[in-house]
Amino acid sequence: MLTLNDITYRLGERLLLDRASASLPEGSRVGLVGRNGTGKTTLFRIITGDLSPEGGSVSVPRGMRIGGVAQEAPGGPESLIEVVLAADTERAALMKEAETATDPHRIAEIETRLADIGAHSAPARAATVLHGLGFNEEAQQRPCSDFSGGWRMRVALAAVLFAEPDLLLLDEPTNYLDLEGTLWLYDYLERYPHTVLVVSHDRELLDSCVDHILHLDQGKLTIYRGGYSSFERQRAEKQMQLAKAREKQDAERKHLQSFIDRFKAKATKARQAQSRVKRLEKMETIATIVDRNVQPFSLPGPERPLSPPLVVLDDVAAGYGERKVLSRLNLTLLPDDRIALLGSNGNGKSTFCKLIGGRLAPLSGEMRSSSKLQTAYFAQHQLDELRLEDTPVGHIRDLMPDAPEAKVRSKAAQIGFPASKADTPVKNLSGGEKARLMLGLAAFGGPHLLILDEPTNHLDIDSRTALVTAINDYPGAVILVSHDRFLIEACADRLWLVGDGTVKNFDGDMEDYRAFVLGNAKAARRNEKPASDTANGNGKTEDRKGAAAKRQAQGPLRQKLNLAEARIAKLTGLIEKVDGVLGNGAAFARDPDKALQLSRQRAELAEALSAAEEEWLELSAELESA
Numbered sequence: 155m156l157t158l159n160d161i162t163y164r165l166g167e168r169l170l171l172d173r174a175s176a177s178l179p180e181g182s183r184v185g186l187v188g189r190n191g192t193g194k195t196t197l198f199r200i201i202t203g204d205l206s207p208e209g210g211s212v213s214v215p216r217g218m219r220i221g222g223v224a225q226e227a228p229g230g231p232e233s234l235i236e237v238v239l240a241a242d243t244e245r246a247a248l249m250k251e252a253e254t255a256t257d258p259h260r261i262a263e264i265e266t267r268l269a270d271i272g273a274h275s276a277p278a279r280a281a282t283v284l285h286g287l288g289f290n291e292e293a294q295q296r297p298c299s300d301f302s303g304g305w306r307m308r309v310a311l312a313a314v315l316f317a318e319p320d321l322l323l324l325d326e327p328t329n330y331l332d333l334e335g336t337l338w339l340y341d342y343l344e345r346y347p348h349t350v351l352v353v354s355h356d357r358e359l360l361d362s363c364v365d366h367i368l369h370l371d372q373g374k375l376t377i378y379r380g381g382y383s384s385f386e387r388q389r390a391e392k393q394m395q396l397a398k399a400r401e402k403q404d405a406e407r408k409h410l411q412s413f414i415d416r417f418k419a420k421a422t423k424a425r426q427a428q429s430r431v432k433r434l435e436k437m438e439t440i441a442t443i444v445d446r447n448v449q450p451f452s453l454p455g456p457e458r459p460l461s462p463p464l465v466v467l468d469d470v471a472a473g474y475g476e477r478k479v480l481s482r483l484n485l486t487l488l489p490d491d492r493i494a495l496l497g498s499n500g501n502g503k504s505t506f507c508k509l510i511g512g513r514l515a516p517l518s519g520e521m522r523s524s525s526k527l528q529t530a531y532f533a534q535h536q537l538d539e540l541r542l543e544d545t546p547v548g549h550i551r552d553l554m555p556d557a558p559e560a561k562v563r564s565k566a567a568q569i570g571f572p573a574s575k576a577d578t579p580v581k582n583l584s585g586g587e588k589a590r591l592m593l594g595l596a597a598f599g600g601p602h603l604l605i606l607d608e609p610t611n612h613l614d615i616d617s618r619t620a621l622v623t624a625i626n627d628y629p630g631a632v633i634l635v636s637h638d639r640f641l642i643e644a645c646a647d648r649l650w651l652v653g654d655g656t657v658k659n660f661d662g663d664m665e666d667y668r669a670f671v672l673g674n675a676k677a678a679r680r681n682e683k684p685a686s687d688t689a690n691g692n693g694k695t696e697d698r699k700g701a702a703a704k705r706q707a708q709g710p711l712r713q714k715l716n717l718a719e720a721r722i723a724k725l726t727g728l729i730e731k732v733d734g735v736l737g738n739g740a741a742f743a744r745d746p747d748k749a750l751q752l753s754r755q756r757a758e759l760a761e762a763l764s765a766a767e768e769e770w771l772e773l774s775a776e777l778e779s780a
Contacts, residue, residue: 155177155277157177157212157214158174158197161174161175161210161212162207163175163208169196171196171200171370172373173209174210174375178351178366178368180349180688183343183344183352183364184364184368184571185382186352186370187206187354187368187382188370189371189552189616191612192371193370194325194353195353198353201220201772207746214321214719218321220319222314222323223311224313224447228310228313229300232298233295234289234296234301234499237298238283238316239276240286252268254327257424276316286339286728287335287338287339288305288334289308305330308330311327312484321349321502322346322348322350322352322353323351325352325353326352327455327491328359329372336690339359340363341672343363352364355618356640357615357618358639358640361383365379367384368379378597382615406639417651439453448616451621452598453604453628455600455628456596456600459629461755461758462576463487463720464487464488464602465487465510465523465524465567466487466520468522469484470509470521473505473517479505480502480505480655480656481518481656483656490629490727491631491632491647492632492634492647493646494635494648495641504635506652507633510529510530510605511605528600528602529594529603529605530597530598534611535593540591542579544580545577546571546591547571550569553595564749569590571590588612604630606633608635609634610636621670622644622645626644634646648720649662659717664687708773722766722767726763729756729763734762736753736756
């Protein structure tokens with residue numbers, strides 16, 4: 155059991171930990187949560203011994219192995235598999251000693267210990283962890299120096315997971331993972347055999363992978379049983395109880411003070427008054443829970459919506475120069491689509507986003523979109539485009555050069571930078587604040603299409619919730635790339651899978667995709683091969699092959715049918731919205747031109763709906779005959 159006893163720590167004049175105490179049950183999986191800057195990483199460093207507290211102590215059982223992701227990612231000539239295997243220091247030392255040992259008794263001891271710790275199956279276990287985090291067999295044999303910093307951080311994560319310390323410390327482990335690696339990590343942590351303490355703003359991880367929440371707030375630690383949703387509910391109940399107790403205490407204070415003020419000068423009541431003074435002095439103030447309000451995100455929609463569809467891809471291919479990354483793209487994007495892109499990093503998600511966003515021209519095929527289409531593109535690497543010495547107001551002023559200062563500052567406050575933050579240099583903003591500023595600048599003009607590539611990095615849980623609200627309130631189309639499953643499930647109504655050199659509709663929800671990812675990982679791990687025909691003499695294998703071939707032949711038809719159904723549903727919804735406005739006679743009186751425009755748009759939508767229904771009927775007949 156890990157026990158924190160009255161830990162006190164200051165960072166300059168700021169008190170981060172104020173006699174904070176907590177005990178983690180052995181074998182528990184604990185999520186450490188708190189607002190950015192409250193001291194979570196500092197607490198990790200105190201537990202590992204990298205920092206010494208001003209007061210208090212950390213107690214761990216004798217011999218407990220504590221492990222966390224290395225601060226510096228490996229980058230030497232060693233292969234990935236070698237780096238991960240070296241993380242088990244006992245195995246590495248024994249294997250090295252076994253090469254030179256000559257004493258028969260010592261050799262026997264070494265071999266016995268190697269067998270006890272499963273040393274000979276270690277390469278297979280290391281390969282499993284690396285594969286789960288996105289490294290195929292070929293990549294595992296390459297040197298670390300071949301990979302970028304983000305990929306090397308995955309290797310560092312793989313190393314600590316492979317070592318299986320008794321206390322596993324993870325600080326934002328999903329930051330360098332794609333969705334597929336994140337889903338694999340969820341599954342791994344659910345089955346981890348020892349104690350885990352993880353800092354994360356990933357709500358899905360904190361709900362599915364942990365059984366306790368350790369909350370750091372105002373320098374104090376409080377542990378709650380259950381996942382994050384349970385923690386929120388318990389904390390809300392506690393807040394209500396404390397508020398009632400505080401209200402009762404305030405009433406008692408008022409009553410005592412009133413008695414003291416009335417009778418302290420009277421000799422006959424002086425003793426009673428003095429008694430109440432002492433009681434008032436001893437009364438400890440009940441500290442209520444302070445909720446800091448999160449500034450909402452601003453994602454303004456377009457002034458004039460466009461008629462559907464926004465974008466149509468007809469047998470489009472995309473890539474760079476002679477290198478084709480994606481092909482066979484036959485997709486339609488509607489004005490209020492909410493689409494999440496699935497698929498491992500390197501499969502072409504960024505290429506697709508650049509294509510749809512107009513930053514990349516098709517190599518072949520036809521891509522149709524309105525000349526008036528305005529697209530906003532947000533990606534984490536764009537944070538480097540911010541001017542470090544400038545302020546949020548300075549960046550916004552560039553987009554409003556003729557506006558008065560009051561209007562510029564009003565816009566800054568709307569984006570999330572009120573007077574207290576508007577003049578702060580960008581270099582002094584947190585990662586989350588920089589992301590908020592970049593997102594506000596990207597969506598400044600009210601685009602028809604918003605492309606968000608990993609928008610939640612650096613955002614805490616409350617800010618992520620605010621972003622979900624903003625995306626759901628945004629009236630335009632959204633294409634979303636994220637490793638945050640909660641964000642995808644809360645915002646996306648269609649899933650497109652990027653893989654095998656193309657993009658196609660994924661027929662299922664995120665739970666289906668999780669099963670798909672983990673199923674593929676298990677199949678790759680076992681290197682499964684189909685049973686031979688001779689092993690099944692009753693002909694069932696041939697039947698399965700025939701059925702599989704039939705499904706494969708029908709696959710493109712089913713995909714087109716699903717797309718047609720989705721178009722019909724979207725167009726029907728848009729027509730209902732327009733009818734709702736046109737059904738109000740006052741709309742014509744207020745703005746006849748706008749009403750006329752809506753009438754024309756309604757006719758265009760009806761024509762598009764008729765075409766979609768005809769296509770659906772043709773595809774249904776074709777599928778039935780197939």
